Amino acid sequence: MTASFHRLPPIQIGAICIDPPLLLAPMAGITDLPFRTICRRYGVGMTVTEMIASRAVEQKRPRTENMAVVGEDESPVAVQIAGSDPDYLSQAARWAVAHGADMVDINMGCPVKKICKQVAGSALLKDEPKVAELLRAVVAAVEVPVTLKVRTGWDQTSKNVAQIARIAEESGVQMLTVHGRTRAQMFQGDANWEDIGLAVDAVTIPVIGNGDVVDGASARELVRVSGCAGVMVGRAVQGNPWLMGEVAAALRGESCPPPPSNEERWAVVEEHMQRLATHHGEFRASQLVRKHVVWYSKGMLHSAQFRGHFQRLRSWQEQRDTARDYFLSNGQVLAHVA
Ligand SMILES: Cc1cc2nc3c(=O)[nH]c(=O)nc-3n(C[C@H](O)[C@H](O)[C@H](O)COP(=O)(O)O)c2cc1C
Numbered sequence: 586m587t588a589s590f591h592r593l594p595p596i597q598i599g600a601i602c603i604d605p606p607l608l609l610a611p612m613a614g615i616t617d618l619p620f621r622t623i624c625r626r627y628g629v630g631m632t633v634t635e636m637i638a639s640r641a642v643e644q645k646r647p648r649t650e651n652m653a654v655v656g657e658d659e660s661p662v663a664v665q666i667a668g669s670d671p672d673y674l675s676q677a678a679r680w681a682v683a684h685g686a687d688m689v690d691i692n693m694g695c696p697v698k699k700i701c702k703q704v705a706g707s708a709l710l711k712d713e714p715k716v717a718e719l720l721r722a723v724v725a726a727v728e729v730p731v732t733l734k735v736r737t738g739w740d741q742t743s744k745n746v747a748q749i750a751r752i753a754e755e756s757g758v759q760m761l762t763v764h765g766r767t768r769a770q771m772f773q774g775d776a777n778w779e780d781i782g783l784a785v786d787a788v789t790i791p792v793i794g795n796g797d798v799v800d801g802a803s804a805r806e807l808v809r810v811s812g813c814a815g816v817m818v819g820r821a822v823q824g825n826p827w828l829m830g831e832v833a834a835a836l837r838g839e840s841c842p843p844p845p846s847n848e849e850r851w852a853v854v855e856e857h858m859q860r861l862a863t864h865h866g867e868f869r870a871s872q873l874v875r876k877h878v879v880w881y882s883k884g885m886l887h888s889a890q891f892r893g894h895f896q897r898l899r900s901w902q903e904q905r906d907t908a909r910d911y912f913l914s915n916g917q918v919l920a921h922v923a
Contacts, residue, residue, distance in 0.1 A: 593808060593836040595630070596791045596815055598730050598759050601661045601687055603630040603815060605833045607804075608762070608793055610819030611635055611665050611690070611734075619860030620877075622656050623853060624826045628833030630815075631661045633734075636692045638705075639668030639677035651864070653684040663690040663732060669705040669715070671722035678723045678731070688729055688760075691720065693749075694736045696768045707768035710749060711739050717752050724757035732760040734795075737780040740769035750784035750792070762793040762817055781811035793817050800828070801835025808836075824880025826853065851912035854881050858905060867901050878908050886916030894919070 595604035609616060609624045611633040616624075621632040634652055641649045655662045664681035666689060668674040678689045693716065695706030702708075709716055724731045733753045738744035746763055753761050763784050765776035776796025785792045794813030798804045799821040807816055816836065822828050830842045845853070857877060861870035875896055882888040882895075891911050898904045910918045 590808060591838045593815070596760070598688070598791070601730065603661060605630045605836050606791075606793075606815030607631075607829065607833050607836055608633065608815060608817040609822065609829070610795060610817045611692075612819055612823075614873075615823060615876075617652070617861075617864060618654055618656055618659075619857055619864050620826075621659065621662075622860060623857055624822060624829050625656075625659065627826050627829040629829050630833075631663070632659060633663045633665050633690050634686075636665045636667050636695060637677065637681075638700075639666050639670065639673040642666070642677040642680050643673065653681060653686075654864075655685045661687040663688040665690040665692050665734070667692040667695060667700065667705050669703055669709065669719070671719055674719055675722050675726035678727045682727050682729055686729060688732050689723060689727055690732045690734055690762075691723060691758075692734055694734050694762075694764050694768075696736070696771050701768070707736050707739065710735060710745060710768065711743065713745070713748060713752055716749060717756055720753060720756035720758055730759040731757065732762070733758045734762040734764070736764050736766055736768050737777065737783075738767050740767050743767075744780065746780055747783040747787040750787045754788040754790050758790065760791045760793065761788065762795055763813075765794070765796040765811075778807050778810040781807075781813055785812040785814075791815060795819070798832065801831045801841055804832045804835050824877065824883055847913060847915045850881065851909060854878060854908055854912055855905075857881075858908070862901070871899075871901050871904060874904055874908075878904070882911065882916075885912075887919035888916065890919045891916065 593606050595602050596606045608631045609629045613635045637652050653664050664686035666677040681689050693709045700706035737746040763781045765778050765781045781794045791814035793815040794807045794811045795817035798818045804816045861873050879892045882891050
């Protein structure tokens with residue numbers, strides 16, 4: 586399916602409007618509340634929490650509770666759950682709604698071995714009756730819209746994304762996101778956007794296309810090739826929340842906003858660090874900033890030296906001061922070690 590468009594229209598699901606139809610991909614260990622809050626500002630139309638295992642919900646661990654915290658003005662937002670037992674999954678869905686989820690998203694795309702062994706995540710794609718059973722149970726359990734995120738199938742020989750899409754629609758799912766890779770591909774090779782189109786053609790519910798969007802042009806190409814109603818972006822936004830401004834503008838048919846100045850970049854890095862410390866506590870935040878801050882430095886002067894140096898820092902104060910000197914000098918501070 587190919588579709589030409591000037592401005593991709595908002596997606597309406599009941600009373601919920603996703604405008605622009607641009608979603609931040611759920612990424613475990615990355616898209617927590619601090620990062621979602623920052624990305625949202627640049628034009629994301631909907632956010633999704635990291636995946637939460639339905640069994641973990643029952644154990645009531647503080648870390649699980651923390652993962653389901655949504656921002657005061659973070660709406661629309663989905664809490665993503667995973668599992669293979671209809672009762673646990675329904676219970677987790679009700680818990681998600683109690684935590685403020687506008688929608689409940691079910692993960693049937695996770696390729697991680699530990700999850701697949703429990704026949705959850707993408708392993709479920711091999712068992713279509715089970716998919717229907719789980720989706721129906723969750724749809725019946727909550728009043729809010731239920732959405733689903735999948736891959737295109739288990740492997741090259743068993744791609745069943747069109748059939749899964751039909752099952753989802755018949756079960757009452759109101760929006761489907763397709764990552765254009767099979768489980769066997771993990772993150773290798775290119776995402777197949779034509780395969781996303783197979784789901785688009787099979788159903789009337791909105792289908793969100795996902796996989797390998799890296800800029801405004803690739804977002805528009807994904808829509809053109811697949812005919813998807815919206816776009817989800819993941820890895821390319823790590824350390825680059827401004828990318829969401831570029832993709833949002835492209836989907837509206839507008840020109841790309843200018844890149845951030847050094848001062849703007851540092852202001853966002855500093856805010857991100859502060860939000861991580863508030864949300865997770867300084868100890869955990871100090872571990873998390875090692876990847877985030879290094880991602881923000883990608884493409885800047887002497888970023889390899891900065892990465893090596895920053896990873897060795899232990900105290901929060903040192904991390905903060907080192908990052909500030911690096912970003913505000915646009916990397917020049919490391920000129921002497923280069
Ligand atoms: C580190 C990491 C963690 C992820 N965690 C989740 C997750 O919790 N739930 C989910 O549905 N997908 C998860 N994904 C998959 C992404 O949501 C997305 O489908 C995938 O990265 C492809 O999109 P991209 O090419 O824009 O990154 C994760 C991906 C990465 C790289």
